[in-house]
Amino acid sequence: MLGFTLTGTMNNLSVLASTFYPTHARATGVSWALSAGRAGSICGSLSGGLLFSQAQSLSDVFIWLACPVAVACLALALAGNRKG
DSSP, rough: HHHHHHHHHHHHHHHHHHHHHOGGHHHEEEEEEEHHHHHHHHHHHHHHHHHHOOSSHHHHHHHHHHHHHHHHHHHHHHHHHHOO
Protein backbone atom coordinates (compact mmCIF):
# COMPACT_ATOMS: atom_id res chain seq x y z
CA MET A 1 0.00 0.00 0.00
CA LEU A 2 2.87 2.34 0.81
CA GLY A 3 4.46 1.92 -2.62
CA PHE A 4 1.14 2.38 -4.38
CA THR A 5 0.34 5.66 -2.66
CA LEU A 6 3.86 7.05 -2.99
CA THR A 7 3.96 6.36 -6.71
CA GLY A 8 0.64 8.12 -7.22
CA THR A 9 1.81 11.07 -5.15
CA MET A 10 5.08 11.42 -7.04
CA ASN A 11 3.28 11.39 -10.38
CA ASN A 12 1.08 14.28 -9.30
CA LEU A 13 3.62 16.49 -7.54
CA SER A 14 4.95 18.06 -10.73
CA VAL A 15 1.39 19.04 -11.65
CA LEU A 16 0.91 20.55 -8.21
CA ALA A 17 4.25 22.37 -8.40
CA SER A 18 3.30 23.94 -11.71
CA THR A 19 0.29 25.62 -10.11
CA PHE A 20 2.48 27.52 -7.64
CA TYR A 21 4.59 29.37 -10.23
CA PRO A 22 3.64 32.12 -12.68
CA THR A 23 3.75 31.22 -16.36
CA HIS A 24 7.08 32.94 -17.09
CA ALA A 25 8.87 30.97 -14.32
CA ARG A 26 6.96 27.71 -14.43
CA ALA A 27 9.59 25.53 -16.13
CA THR A 28 12.31 26.70 -13.74
CA GLY A 29 10.10 26.27 -10.70
CA VAL A 30 9.02 22.75 -11.61
CA SER A 31 12.63 21.82 -12.39
CA TRP A 32 13.74 23.03 -8.98
CA ALA A 33 10.92 21.10 -7.34
CA LEU A 34 11.90 17.93 -9.18
CA SER A 35 15.55 18.39 -8.23
CA ALA A 36 14.53 18.69 -4.57
CA GLY A 37 12.68 15.41 -5.00
CA ARG A 38 15.81 13.77 -6.42
CA ALA A 39 17.85 15.00 -3.46
CA GLY A 40 15.18 13.60 -1.16
CA SER A 41 15.35 10.22 -2.83
CA ILE A 42 19.11 10.09 -2.27
CA CYS A 43 18.73 11.01 1.40
CA GLY A 44 15.86 8.54 1.69
CA SER A 45 18.00 5.70 0.40
CA LEU A 46 20.77 6.53 2.84
CA SER A 47 18.39 6.79 5.77
CA GLY A 48 16.65 3.57 4.67
CA GLY A 49 19.91 1.68 5.03
CA LEU A 50 20.39 3.16 8.48
CA LEU A 51 16.81 2.27 9.39
CA PHE A 52 17.22 -1.37 8.40
CA SER A 53 20.46 -1.65 10.33
CA GLN A 54 18.91 -0.19 13.50
CA ALA A 55 15.42 -1.74 13.41
CA GLN A 56 14.55 -4.29 16.06
CA SER A 57 11.64 -5.85 14.18
CA LEU A 58 9.76 -5.62 10.91
CA SER A 59 6.92 -3.70 12.56
CA ASP A 60 9.43 -1.02 13.61
CA VAL A 61 10.42 -0.62 9.97
CA PHE A 62 6.82 -0.14 8.87
CA ILE A 63 6.17 2.41 11.61
CA TRP A 64 9.20 4.44 10.55
CA LEU A 65 8.17 4.21 6.90
CA ALA A 66 4.72 5.56 7.72
CA CYS A 67 6.07 8.72 9.38
CA PRO A 68 7.35 10.50 6.22
CA VAL A 69 4.20 9.49 4.35
CA ALA A 70 2.07 11.07 7.08
CA VAL A 71 4.16 14.26 6.96
CA ALA A 72 3.86 14.42 3.15
CA CYS A 73 0.10 13.88 3.38
CA LEU A 74 -0.21 16.71 5.88
CA ALA A 75 1.95 19.01 3.74
CA LEU A 76 -0.13 18.33 0.63
CA ALA A 77 -3.36 18.91 2.56
CA LEU A 78 -2.06 22.23 3.85
CA ALA A 79 -0.83 23.23 0.39
CA GLY A 80 -4.25 22.43 -1.06
CA ASN A 81 -5.96 24.56 1.58
CA ARG A 82 -3.53 27.42 0.96
CA LYS A 83 -4.09 27.37 -2.79
CA GLY A 84 -7.81 27.08 -2.11
